[in-house]
Amino acid sequence: xxxxxxxxxxxxxxxxxxxxxxxxxxxxxxxxxxxxxxxxxxxxxxxxxxxxxxxxxxxxxxxxxxxxxxxxxxxxxxxxxxxxxxxxxxxxxxxxxxxxxxxxxxxxxxxxxxxxxxxxxxxxxxxxxxxxxxxxxxxxxxxxxxxxxxxxxxxxxxxxxxxxxxxxxxxxxxxxxxxxxxxxxxxxxxxxxxxxxxxxxxxxxxxxxxxxxxxxxxxxxxxxxxxxxxxxxxxxxxxxxxxxxxxxxxxxxxxxxxxxxxxxxxxxxxxxxxxxxxxxxxxxxxxxxxxxxxxxxxxxxxxxxxxxxxxxxxxxxxxxxxxxxxxxxxxxxxxxxxxxxxxxxxxxxxx
Amino acid sequence: xxxxxxxxxxxxxxxxxxxxxxxxxxxxxxxxxxxxxxxxxxxxxxxxxxxxxxxxxxxxxxxxxxxxxxxxxxxxxxxxxxxxxxxxxxxxxxxxxxxxxxxxxxxxxxxxxxxxxxxxxxxxxxxxxxxxxxxxxxxxxxxxxxxxxxxxxxxxxxxxxxxxxxxxxxxxxxxxxxxxxxxxxxxxxxxxxxxxxxxxxxxxxxxxxxxxxxxxxxxxxxxxxxxxxxxxxxxxxxxxxxxxxxxxxxxxxxxxxxxxxxxxxxxxxxxxxxxxxxxxxxxxxxxxxxxxxxx
Numbered sequence: 001x002x003x004x005x006x007x008x009x010x011x012x013x014x015x016x017x018x019x020x021x022x023x024x025x026x027x028x029x030x031x032x033x034x035x036x037x038x039x040x041x042x043x044x045x046x047x048x049x050x051x052x053x054x055x056x057x058x059x060x061x062x063x064x065x066x067x068x069x070x071x072x073x074x075x076x077x078x079x080x081x082x083x084x085x086x087x088x089x090x091x092x093x094x095x096x097x098x099x100x101x102x103x104x105x106x107x108x109x110x111x112x113x114x115x116x117x118x119x120x121x122x123x124x125x126x127x128x129x130x131x132x133x134x135x136x137x138x139x140x141x142x143x144x145x146x147x148x149x150x151x152x153x154x155x156x157x158x159x160x161x162x163x164x165x166x167x168x169x170x171x172x173x174x175x176x177x178x179x180x181x182x183x184x185x186x187x188x189x190x191x192x193x194x195x196x197x198x199x200x201x202x203x204x205x206x207x208x209x210x211x212x213x214x215x216x217x218x219x220x221x222x223x224x225x226x227x228x229x230x231x232x233x234x235x236x237x238x239x240x241x242x243x244x245x246x247x248x249x250x251x252x253x254x255x256x257x258x259x260x261x262x263x264x265x266x267x268x269x270x271x272x273x274x275x276x277x278x279x280x281x282x283x284x285x286x287x288x289x290x291x292x293x294x295x296x297x298x299x300x301x302x303x304x305x306x307x308x309x310x311x312x313x314x315x316x317x318x319x320x321x322x323x324x325x326x327x328x329x330x331x332x333x334x335x336x337x338x339x340x341x342x343x344x345x346x347x348x349x350x351x
Numbered sequence: 352x353x354x355x356x357x358x359x360x361x362x363x364x365x366x367x368x369x370x371x372x373x374x375x376x377x378x379x380x381x382x383x384x385x386x387x388x389x390x391x392x393x394x395x396x397x398x399x400x401x402x403x404x405x406x407x408x409x410x411x412x413x414x415x416x417x418x419x420x421x422x423x424x425x426x427x428x429x430x431x432x433x434x435x436x437x438x439x440x441x442x443x444x445x446x447x448x449x450x451x452x453x454x455x456x457x458x459x460x461x462x463x464x465x466x467x468x469x470x471x472x473x474x475x476x477x478x479x480x481x482x483x484x485x486x487x488x489x490x491x492x493x494x495x496x497x498x499x500x501x502x503x504x505x506x507x508x509x510x511x512x513x514x515x516x517x518x519x520x521x522x523x524x525x526x527x528x529x530x531x532x533x534x535x536x537x538x539x540x541x542x543x544x545x546x547x548x549x550x551x552x553x554x555x556x557x558x559x560x561x562x563x564x565x566x567x568x569x570x571x572x573x574x575x576x577x578x579x580x581x582x583x584x585x586x587x588x589x590x591x592x593x594x595x596x597x598x599x600x601x602x603x604x605x606x607x608x609x610x611x612x613x614x615x616x617x618x619x620x621x622x623x624x625x626x627x628x629x630x631x632x633x634x635x636x637x638x639x640x641x642x643x644x645x646x
Binding site: 075127307322 | 386584
């Protein structure tokens with residue numbers, strides 16, 4: 001990684017800082033202030049889009065740690081979200097827990113489910129692990145349907161609006177702040193987890209698991225840690241989804257969402273926290289475009305055109321990125337930045 | 352006892368169709384190392400193609416079958432050329448995501464062309480009734496069994512006696528050696544996709560005749576994965592046996608356990624339980640090659 005021009009760290013603290021320069025600090029603060037004030041001038045519909053984006057960001061950070069950094073491919077992420085969502089719903093609705101206590105427990109429940117279904121990863125990898133996680137998704141949803149007395153089965157479960165310290169998060173604006181707070185926290189922790197000893201172990205396992213093991217990285221411990229951490233995020237995101245709708249239903253956690261989260265990771269760029277956010281924003285915007293264009297197309301072509309447009313556009317985006325930009329938007333963004341860093345002597349930027 | 356035998360026989364015939372679909376998966380995997388998640392959507396296309404040629408166009412069964420096979424071959428070739436060729440040598444995740452994306456695109460196209468309604472061509476396939484003792488074998492299952500057996504036999508002959516079959520077996524054995532003796536590996540890849548697509552479409556026509564066609568037919572692909580994992584991903588014989596085993600187990604388990612469970616639907620999840628058990632205890636399946644990693 002090339003150092004930025006004019007960046008001269010004088011001590012170790014400055015050298016390891018996540019946000020290295022004054023410009024970055026300014027941009028970040030500006031961005032956070034923008035988020036804080038945007039409910040004042042955005043419509044309700046825009047707030048809904050931003051809230052779903054925020055929830056997806058939390059979830060995709062988890063998948064990024066598991067798949068992007070540790071290389072353990074999971075196509076059951078939506079299933080783990082369901083575990084978190086239902087755990088939180090049951091704790092709040094049936095046992096009357098407050099939201100602030102249910103959220104961490106939901107994350108923990110999903111993490112434990114992740115540990116259970118991560119066990120096969122100790123023996124298998126690649127395609128086999130993909131199949132195991134797909135199986136996890138379907139088995140989790142099936143168990144939720146079976147545990148009717150607890151989860152309400154296919155009827156779903158009504159959940160009270162979250163309250164923290166007397167403030168109700170029932171309104172769209174308040175819930176938006178809650179989601180943004182959680183997703184900023186998630187981004188911060190995700191960014192830092194990958195800089196710890198565990199994060200370096202994850203990357204070593206992803207790049208070459210045999211070499212990592214020979215160097216003394218315990219595959220058993222770190223693969224399970226990756227599953228645990230990744231599913232913690234999924235559980236928190238699932239809880240946020242359930243409380244957002246004040247209702248828990250298995251339809252909120254379909255199998256295609258698991259695929260779609262992985263698609264966000266591919267579009268954004270694997271193994272990069274910024275990339276995860278970029279992917280979420282890009283694909284959620286595409287979703288909105290499809291929602292807008294769908295009815296128009298349905299009226300013009302055929303009634304089923306809206307549904308098929310969603311499927312085809314989702315598939316095509318992933319296909320196009322895999323063929324033409326396999327390292328994702330984040331990589332392209334870095335290329336653009338490095339082009340302009342040396343501009344107009346850009347030919348030197350070719351590494 | 353009759354109930355049990357009935358379940359076993361139905362499961363056996365169904366299992367043969369699963370095996371047929373699973374073979375398509377195994378052929379692509381052996382020849383090009385690609386895990387084709389979209390195999391179930393080939394089946395879906397098969398069901399819809401069968402419907403299109405039989406009902407709106409009203410063709411006789413043999414013409415419908417031939418046309419469906421021809422369409423499937425073109426589809427397989429196009430998919431290999433446009434989507435999988437650029438990804439040769441890419442990591443597993445890229446290839447798997449490509450086939451998943453392919454499956455959503457195929458699903459989208461099917462929705463666009465045929466709509467979401469339930470299509471059926473029940474009764475248009477030839478009928479064949481057989482009753483052994485107290486057990487009657489449903490006509491569709493029997494036809495499915497026979498067609499699957501014929502397809503498997505034809506594939507065996509192809510692999511055993513033709514040049515391209517030899518090239519495919521050799522490619523599965525060792526890619527580099529095959530390239531160095533001048534076999535065009537790209538042709539082998541293309542042929543393997545064509546075969547997989549054709550086999551999936553035939554399976555789709557058979558299953559569509561039994562249960563009708565809508566988007567759920569694609570889920571059969573997920574059952575085919577359980578078959579493949581149980582049989583061992585690189586063994587054709589294994590997937591036949593595993594298909595039959597899974598078809599029977601699924602029917603028997605659903606027949607006896609579904610009344611006991613409130614939500615029902617065990618037949619849908621059953622393959623996944625098998626999958627997890629196989630993956631934990633015997634990842635290379637019944638007949639697959641145990642992979643030993645050396646540094």
